[in-house]
Amino acid sequence: MSPAARGGPLQGVRVIELTKVWAGPYTGKLLAFLGAEVIRVESRESLDVTRTYGVADIDKAPGFQAVNPQKLSVQIDMKTKEGVGLILALLGKSDVVIENLRPGAVKRLGLGYDTVKSAKPDIVYVSMGMYGSEGPLSYQTGYAPCFAALGGLSALVGYEGEAPGGMNVRYGDSTYGTAAAYATMVALLHRRRTGVGQYIDVSAVESMTSMIGDTVMDYTLNGTVQRCEGNRHPEMAPHGVYPCREQQWISIAVASDPAWSALAEVMARPELAQHPDFRTLAARKAREPELDRLLAAWTASQDAQDLAGRLQARGIAAAKSQSSVDLVADPQLWARQFYRTVSDRDGDTRTVVGPGWSMTGEASIADAAPRLGEHNAYVLGQLLGLSAAERQGFADAGVTR
């Protein structure tokens, strides 16, 4: 489907990506899911490594395809003067540019905000860096788990009284990419209303901290430095993850005394509901290790999904801890069309992960990730108006392909 006809709230918005790996591409993907036309500027000389992981064919890399559906690709060597000229011309016909290259790289290339702003005064220019683009530590670099460590998250994830283990190593890029997408969207709205573009400087590390704002408030209010607490929660008990049969696990969270009564009944231990050791939240918190042992002994022989259903029927918050097998089979995710089928230029289809929302009148999500330079003719010919001879000239000089 032509990007211009996908519908969605951002139909007609054009976004240029000078991005690599995951966070920047995720920002572009969210905007594409909302209907924007998102064009990746790529080249063999400066290839996104996710196009090469695990495969010989850079057009078939599964990780790249997972994060870049719905986008276009134009092949321009941004390390040449002519290439930079073409990119500036393209930005002149665009609304947003997103970059997450190494600190300072866009300036060295001649694609810094000041230069781009001269070519396109109302551009929304989004710069993404681990620590943001300026400041005493902005020279430092890292990958997603570094963001989570620096932002204060890793220190909070671990078993009580032990060294932190941190979130799963994959956490960070996509959250950071979403924060950038939201800021971009706000700037786009301002631009529509006033005609004024702007520069946005996004910090990955601060994006992480914004996921624990209340924990940080505990420090600024009380001087309390929170540490790993296993699965404990100050306002709920039980609140944990308990073993089930066949190495399954179930999460159970009891937020009120009536919910505790209901749980005691499902456990066939109704006497626990009124027992002074467990009747109130304060009592349960005081005996939490014992409470957790009681629950674990009871859950251990049960099927997690079945048990979650029986607890839910009594109004108790419970869910199976889902493995990757459970996730790809999750009937609710399929029913909500979270998993979508997209097609590539040859008509081959694959399944991709959709957005976290549904909305009325949403954009069509139908196109697979682009081959390298798949949309050269559209971008260089139609958008930039280059003649066939001019395009051949750039290709011969190695600026494009």
Place this chain on the structure above:
Amino acid sequence: MSALSGTRVLELAEDVGGEYCGKLLADFGAEVVKLEKPGTGSPTRQRAPFAPNGGPGENSGLFAYLNTNKRSCALDLALPAAQAALFQLVEHVDVVIEDHPSGWLAGIGLDPRSFQTRWPHLVLCSITAFGQSPPDDRRHAEDLNVFHASGWGYHTPSQADERRPPLKGPGRFLPSYEAALDAALCVVAALYERDVTGHGRFIDVSKQQVLASRIDYVLGQMVSGDMDVSPQRSAFDLFGPASIFPCRDGYCYIWMSAPAHWDALGKLLGHPQWMRAFPERWLERECTPERVAQVRHHIGDWLRTQDKHEAAQRAQELGLTLVAVNNARDLEASPQYRHRGFFVPLTHPAQGPGRYPTVPYKLSVTPAALHTPAPRLGEPVSGLSGAQGLGS
């Protein structure tokens, strides 16, 4: 004037997801009015952390953080007479945000399937655990349950000991904060379109789906058949020596995946004998569990004698991605956070002066700003179009 000045938002939220979404909009100048139950107010007023000052209903640091720049209006939506007042308010706003269990909206007269016939201009956004039509076995969920339904729980921590339970995420509310980001993104996108078309939308954000979408790089490969799915707790993991290590004053995290990282480690440690036994480019080509264990052992020995911020600085200057595992104290003291003004002073009328974490993006023309502390319970609302007299 900020980017969302003039945008009117009615917040029917009583939990972290909806309140944080409202905050994200209010930070950019949206006029956000939250409805609170007379007497008790939002349930988040009763939740930790608590400030030393303020007293019951006014001392919650959680409420203070989530509700900056907003105003509050008392209205009990459970009363039959409230509906007329609610509808009058809806007439005057651009956006309604809510985060109650699915089905609640229809109960107050804002049915997602039909509200557009009466209010075609309205952007209505709901944040729920599993979307507006959950199956019967997913009607009750706290953030812990959503985190575990999404796949993140089962796969946290990395390098798990399979005999021990998988863990919750950091803090209490990560799924709510994540979902609020998507909700705010969609709301502003809908406003962007509405400026031209005049039409609103219904936006149905599922926390489970938001979290599952955050692992698209991995889950997308799994659902397309390019990566194995399994009951392995390590199914999301990456392999290599990357890990958290204890140091003299806390913990550090080291990432190592490329020859440049290995070379930098050599410089940092003074090219010790044990490193010479490793083949060139072993990280990419010959990354065996034995080598990983050996590297971790030696790095561990060294880091135990180091301080985290100094070690990180030296490593980064050499090109090794070593960082401190920061806690809240480190964040408040961070020279980078100070440079960017991440913490902002704000005086709460009951709690007194405080320092608030802000947002991770700096916009050159329309920066987010904290100008007003969270509203007090029962504070008179003035100048609010369409809401006069609702507090009585």
